[in-house]
Amino acid sequence: xxxxxxxxxxxxxxxxxxxxxxxxxxxxxxxxxxxxxxxxxxxxxxxxxxxxxxxxxxxxxxxxxxxxxxxxxxxxxxxxxxxxxxxxxxxxxxxxxxxxxxxxxxxxxxxxxxxxxxxxxxxxxxxxxxxxxxxxxxxxxxxxxxxxxxxxxxxxxxxxxxxxxxxxxxxxxxxxxxxxxxxxxxxxxxxxxxxxxxxxxxxxxxxxxxxxxxxxxxxxxxxxxxxxxxxxxxxxxxxxxxxxxxxxxxxxxxxxxxxxxxxxxxxxxxxxxxxxxxxxxxxxxxxxxxxxxxxxxxxxxxxxxxxxxxxxxxxxxxxxxxxxxxxxxxxxxxxxxxxxxxxxxxxxxxxxxxxxxxxxxxxxxxxxxxxxxxxxxxxxxxxxxxxxxxxxxxxxxxxxxxxxxxxxxxxxxxxxxxxxxxxxxxxxxxxxxxxxxxxxxxxxxxxxxxxxxxxxxxxxxxxxxxxxxxxxxxxxxxxxxxxxxxxxxxxxxxxxxxxxxxxxxxxxxxxxxxxxxxxxxxxxxxxxxxxxxxxxxxxxxxxxxxxxxxxxxxxxxxxxxxxxxxxxxxxxxxxxxxxxxxxxxxxxxxxxxxxxxxxxxxxxxxxxxxxxxxxxxxxxxxxxxxxxxxxxxxxxxxxxxxxxxxxxxxxxxxxxxxxxxxxxxxxxxxxxxxxxxxxxxxxxxxxxxxxxxxxxxxxxxxxxxxxxxxxxxxxxx
Numbered sequence: 001x002x003x004x005x006x007x008x009x010x011x012x013x014x015x016x017x018x019x020x021x022x023x024x025x026x027x028x029x030x031x032x033x034x035x036x037x038x039x040x041x042x043x044x045x046x047x048x049x050x051x052x053x054x055x056x057x058x059x060x061x062x063x064x065x066x067x068x069x070x071x072x073x074x075x076x077x078x079x080x081x082x083x084x085x086x087x088x089x090x091x092x093x094x095x096x097x098x099x100x101x102x103x104x105x106x107x108x109x110x111x112x113x114x115x116x117x118x119x120x121x122x123x124x125x126x127x128x129x130x131x132x133x134x135x136x137x138x139x140x141x142x143x144x145x146x147x148x149x150x151x152x153x154x155x156x157x158x159x160x161x162x163x164x165x166x167x168x169x170x171x172x173x174x175x176x177x178x179x180x181x182x183x184x185x186x187x188x189x190x191x192x193x194x195x196x197x198x199x200x201x202x203x204x205x206x207x208x209x210x211x212x213x214x215x216x217x218x219x220x221x222x223x224x225x226x227x228x229x230x231x232x233x234x235x236x237x238x239x240x241x242x243x244x245x246x247x248x249x250x251x252x253x254x255x256x257x258x259x260x261x262x263x264x265x266x267x268x269x270x271x272x273x274x275x276x277x278x279x280x281x282x283x284x285x286x287x288x289x290x291x292x293x294x295x296x297x298x299x300x301x302x303x304x305x306x307x308x309x310x311x312x313x314x315x316x317x318x319x320x321x322x323x324x325x326x327x328x329x330x331x332x333x334x335x336x337x338x339x340x341x342x343x344x345x346x347x348x349x350x351x352x353x354x355x356x357x358x359x360x361x362x363x364x365x366x367x368x369x370x371x372x373x374x375x376x377x378x379x380x381x382x383x384x385x386x387x388x389x390x391x392x393x394x395x396x397x398x399x400x401x402x403x404x405x406x407x408x409x410x411x412x413x414x415x416x417x418x419x420x421x422x423x424x425x426x427x428x429x430x431x432x433x434x435x436x437x438x439x440x441x442x443x444x445x446x447x448x449x450x451x452x453x454x455x456x457x458x459x460x461x462x463x464x465x466x467x468x469x470x471x472x473x474x475x476x477x478x479x480x481x482x483x484x485x486x487x488x489x490x491x492x493x494x495x496x497x498x499x500x501x502x503x504x505x506x507x508x509x510x511x512x513x514x515x516x517x518x519x520x521x522x523x524x525x526x527x528x529x530x531x532x533x534x535x536x537x538x539x540x541x542x543x544x545x546x547x548x549x550x551x552x553x554x555x556x557x558x559x560x561x562x563x564x565x566x567x568x569x570x571x572x573x574x575x576x577x578x579x580x581x582x583x584x585x586x587x588x589x590x591x592x593x594x595x596x597x598x599x600x601x602x603x604x605x606x607x608x609x610x611x612x613x614x615x616x617x618x619x620x621x622x623x624x625x626x627x628x629x630x631x632x633x634x635x636x637x638x639x640x641x642x643x644x645x646x647x648x649x650x651x652x653x654x655x656x657x658x659x660x661x662x663x664x665x666x667x668x669x670x671x672x673x674x675x676x677x678x679x680x681x682x683x684x685x686x687x688x689x690x691x692x693x694x695x696x697x698x699x700x701x702x703x704x705x706x707x708x709x710x711x712x713x714x715x716x717x
Contacts, residue, residue: 033517051179051544054193054218056262057295057486062193063219065179068149071158074172075124075139085170093124096162103161107154108146120145142174181219189265191301191315192423194219194486217315218256218484221422225488225496228253250584254488256496259295264288267608268298272583275601276302283311283454285317287467288605291577293500294471294480318426321460325548327569327582328415328456329391331469334516338508341398344515346380352389359396360447364389367547370677380519384527385476386545392451396509397446403434403450413507414479415461415469423480456548463567467582470543470569472504473520474577477513477548479504520544520569521574532568532599534607541606542577543570545595550586564592568599572606581605622638666701667713668694675713685710692717 025033030554054063068404079085101116121429123143132135145158155175158164164173181196188604194217214220231250272284281304288298301316314320333342355373366373366387374387380391399406409429410416418428431453434445452458464482472479481501488496507513520542523529533541545568569582583598593599644650665682667675675694676686680706689712 006318007046033185035085045233047231047250048178049230049250050252051181052226052228052488052490053194053255054226055255055257055489056260057258057297058261060256060262061184062189062258062260063195065072065180065182066182067152068176068180069152069155070149070176071145071155071164072174072176073120073123073143073145074141074144074168074174075126076137076141077169079167079170080139080172085238097121097356098289100163102159104145104158107157121213126682133515151487156633156704177489185262185266187301187312188262189260191217191312191313192260192296192299193217193220207380216425218258220424222256222485222488226253226256233495247512252490253314254490257489259290259293259297259483259486261297263612264609265298265300268605269300269302271601271604272300272302272518272585272678275585275597276304279585279587279597281585283316283320283586284601285320285463285582285584286319286601286605287463289467289471289482289580289610291471291474291571291580292480294468294483295486295500296482296484297579305554315423315425316463318421318423318462318464321427321462322431322550322565323457323459323548324466325456325546325565326386326388326569327466327470327544327546327567328459328461329386329454330473330516330544331366331410332391332395332406332454333379333383334393334413334473334508334512335406336398337515338413338512339398339405339409339578342379342394344511346378346515346519348394349376350379350382350387350390350393351376352382352387352393355389357389357393359392362448362452364392364451366390367471383519383544384523386528388455389712391530392454392642395450400450403445406450406454407431407433414472414504415470416466417465417467417479417503419465419468419481419503420512421464422484426464427460427462429462429465463582466567466569467580469504469507470571470582471580472507473513473516474542474571477501477506477508477510479507517542517574520570524570524574528595529568529599531595532570532602532606534603534610536607539572539606539610540574541572542574543568543599543602545593545599547592547594562590563588566592566598568594568600568602572610579606579609615661662705664697664701664703664705664709664711667697668701670694672713672715679711683707683709687712688711688715688717 005195025061029158031173048161051065053061053065056062067597097117097120098113101113101120104116105111105113112123120143123140125138126140126143127136127138129135144166150158159173159175163171165171166173168174176260183190183193183195184383195215196219197213197215209525211373214223214226219226229251232247234245234247263561268286268288272286276284279533283304284300284302286300287296289296299317301312301314302310303313303316305313337341337344337346352366352374355369355371357364366389369383372392374385377385377390379388379390379394381387382394395406405418416429416431432443432445434449435443436445438444449458465532468479468482479502481503483498483500485498487494487498508516508564521540523544524533524541529541529543532543546565546569548565548567550563550565563586565584565586567582567584569580571577571580581602583601585598585601587597665678667678670678671693672688672691678687679686684699684705687710692715694713695716696714699709
């Protein structure tokens with residue numbers, strides 16, 4: 001017990017000593033340790049992560065990040081609290097300000113050295129409110145040297161100037177770095193790829209900084225994947241020095257591999273712009289989609305600006321809903337064929353008369369009504385010649401008493417489906433159900449609604465929905481969701497994949513799809529879509545034309561000028577579909593023809609795409625029945641024999657005279673390399689003129705060699 005008692009006493013004494021020491025430090029030494037703590041200032045700041053790249057389907061850069069900088073001056077750095085340094089800096093400022101401003105003028109010629117000097121002097125003499133002391137102090141804190149961002153090389157030039165190459169704590173030169181998006185292909189597919197903008201925000205320390213944010217396109221849709229995870233950097237003040245060290249390193253964002261093909265995108269945009277210039281159109285949209293996967297290989301959104309130039313302003317392909325016109329007739333007849341209300345062999349005869357017919361008190365016209373119309377035609381021919389009466393009469397007779405069944409059929413075949421695209425701005429189709437009780441004029445269902453809806457009016461559909469529907473027909477009834485992103489890659493490894501998505505396994509019966517495929521092929525081969533077919537007839541095209549009069553900004557059609565929506569939707573090759581394409585053009589006034597204008601663009605696109613599939617091997621260009629004999633230059637016979645043996649052919653060698661020792665050799669017929677070798681081996685300097693093999697030489701063969709001789713060789717191909 002005495003031993004345990006002694007231990008308890010010792011521990012009690014130690015505990016009392018610790019408590020006493022703590023009280024001493026908290027009271028008597030409080031001022032001292034508060035001063036020490038003020039020297040250890042820790043500031044945490046966010047380190048932005050490098051934004052991931054956006055790549056084309058074959059790995060080409062479409063958007064990447066490059067560093068840029070905003071440079072500014074802090075005229076109240078930490079060292080300015082030392083009176084000795086203030087005096088030294090004032091002398092340095094007077095001595096170096098002129099040379100610094102001259103350097104700024106050299107880097108930024110648009111602003112003179114005197115303007116730079118006045119600007120910097122203004123910032124240095126500006127009185128600002130000090131939030132810590134509550135007093136006014138001299139010198140701006142974040143005074144911009146140059147208001148715009150500069151690249152890395154320019155940043156290094158500015159930083160090397162006399163007043164700016166001092167440490168930040170002494171001179172006050174500071175900068176803000178961030179990533180900026182660069183588009184190697186310029187504006188190519190810009191509305192789809194997207195871009196990032198800048199906004200001013202205040203960070204945790206109350207300082208206004210520039211923050212990059214995605215604005216539209218895939219940049220916005222995949223912002224969380226591209227942005228990465230920012231890190232944390234801590235700045236700790238130890239005595240009179242500030243030390244930066246990374247607490248959490250930033251994690252770089254992933255690279256997005258898109259479905260866009262750069263070459264196809266370029267061809268599509270050029271074709272649309274050329275046609276818009278030709279017809280004086282004000283807007284053009286084109287979408288090229290891969291049949292099996294739904295991959296969007298190219299998407300063009302071209303508009304005419306106020307200055308008359310054509311460029312991408314909005315993603316009209318997914319957001320511009322309008323009345324589609326005659327391309328919608330395919331959907332109407334597909335519903336009727338699939339429901340069996342008209343025979344599958346399309347033998348049903350339609351009486352179109354002279355091209356005009358009253359439909360519930362409203363006159364329906366065909367495009368050739370002035371020439372007497374089409375008379376009696378069957379269902380297939382009605383689509384081939386795009387007869388308004390032919391389509392509307394069938395739909396009105398079959399579904400007039402039950403229009404709900406017709407709209408339900410449109411839902412079944414996929415033309416009314418919400419594609420749920422990842423790109424912001426997409427507007428799903430607006431096809432209303434019958435409703436006669438509503439007071440909203442836009443939703444009211446009258447007796448004329450069904451016949452006019454069947455030919456593409458009184459509906460609102462974006463081009464992306466139309467091309468997805470035609471792609472389903474080309475894909476034997478399987479509707480694919482348009483795909484813009486294939487996968488996300490990071491450090492060379494795939495971290496996330498976006499497989500093709502099937503929206504509908506079968507939009508109609510297989511036999512119905514086969515029948516419609518045949519009709520669409522006939523539209524191009526013997527109907528109004530002839531101009532969409534290839535000039536070479538090397539492959540077949542199937543599709544449908546569309547010419548619709550669209551409403552003006554007030555919702556009317558008779559405001560003095562008529563605007564037309566010209567379109568052609570189809571796929572190629574028709575016998576084994578690989579690509580589906582839609583081309584839509586908007587123009588004011590006549591002439592206006594979907595087949596003659598949009599069809600021409602479709603043909604140019606299809607021919608360019610199919611040309612890429614041609615074989616480019618030399619073996620395919622060689623005539624197998626001919627015997628290739630190469631023309632071999634004089635010179636190194638061993639090397640020539642090796643080449644002829646590797647390519648598997650014979651050679652016709654150029655005869656070469658035997659060289660006599662001590663004379664100029666005959667190098668005519670040789671290549672430049674062998675000729676120079678032969679002459680310089682004899683001590684003769686050579687001058688070459690032209691390219692190819694030696695046609696003539698200034699020193700005649702057989703002439704006696706002399707020191708310092710120069711021979712000029714004339715080369716020709």
